[in-house]
């Protein structure tokens with residue numbers, strides 16, 4: 610049987626296993642054998658580590674969180690910025706990967722990853738290797754696809770957390786600040802906040818002031834609502850424009866000495882009598898099984914990625930252009946990120962409900 614490789618790279622997210630299952634099944638029915646490389650790109654070289662994925666051994670993983678292949682967003686393939694200003698990996702690594710393709714007689718490699726991993730896949734493609742991309746990130750910030758799988762599951766996690774915080778905040782008449790993921794963009798905060806009935810949402814895309822949050826808390830009190838739920842995206846700037854923990858180097862803003870959630874909580878506590886508490890959702894948002902939406906999207910991405918390999922459409926990435934799955938050049942996909950439009954429908958709807966973005970009083 611001819612062979613296809615697949616790997617999952619970067620931060621994990623719900624739906625990765627659904628992609629692997631879809632790849633294994635689709636390829637099998639097309640007469641192909643699938644090699645699943647372990648720990649992202651790491652499994653491609655020194656030593657080569659893979660396991661064969663079949664319809665049998667991928668049975669039951671549709672609903673499982675994480676990735677059975679393992680993943681990493683560090684390691685030898687972590688891109689450094691090269692002289693061109695673009696993220697680059699060392700040419701020796703590409704040579705070794707190329708040797709692996711020859712040794713295993715791979716006809717194509719499906720790389721499931723976010724912007725960093727897709728940039729690596731793009732370099733493989735530019736070096737003549739037959740790769741296709743599958744976008745994934747809970748942050749939903751890739752510009753060339755309407756949605757990435759994992760996002761919907763992360764939003765559900767936020768909404769569920771807000772439902773729980775709602776009752777305890779109301780019982781104790783507290784302000785609850787919940788910090789959510791979103792390194793560069795506020796998609797999770799925005800959708801999670803709307804779905805969970807937040808009162809204030811702070812995003813990287815909308816500059817905000819403490820006074821406006823205080824005005825909202827006050828306005829709610831006038832209406833007899835003595836508690837307030839504030840959602841803040843980890844990547845939001847402080848009012849003076851600074852970030853609490855800048856530095857994508859480690860990519861993890863939550864585990865630093867108090868993220869922005871704690872800073873906002875401390876400042877609000879200083880300014881009001883009311884008790885203010887903080888919750889950092891962190892990696893809970895990436896764990897657990899995928900929602901039905903993410904299962905379907907991940908499955909469609911997996912089957913379509915196999916089709917791209919069979920059609921030899923290398924250098925392409927699958928993309929969701931509702932209701933269809935299409936393909937776009939990986940190069941376009943890693944070019945820019947998609948940020949929340951402050952005048953877009955979701956923000957407008959939220960504002961119409963009275964949700965405050967910290968940019969206007971009340």
Ligand code: F6P
Nearest residue numbers: 620748790791792859860861862
């Ligand atoms: O890129 C996805 C993301 O979930 C970001 O929102 C977050 O900052 C980052 O991953 C956390 O990464 P790590 O798992 O390396 O801490």
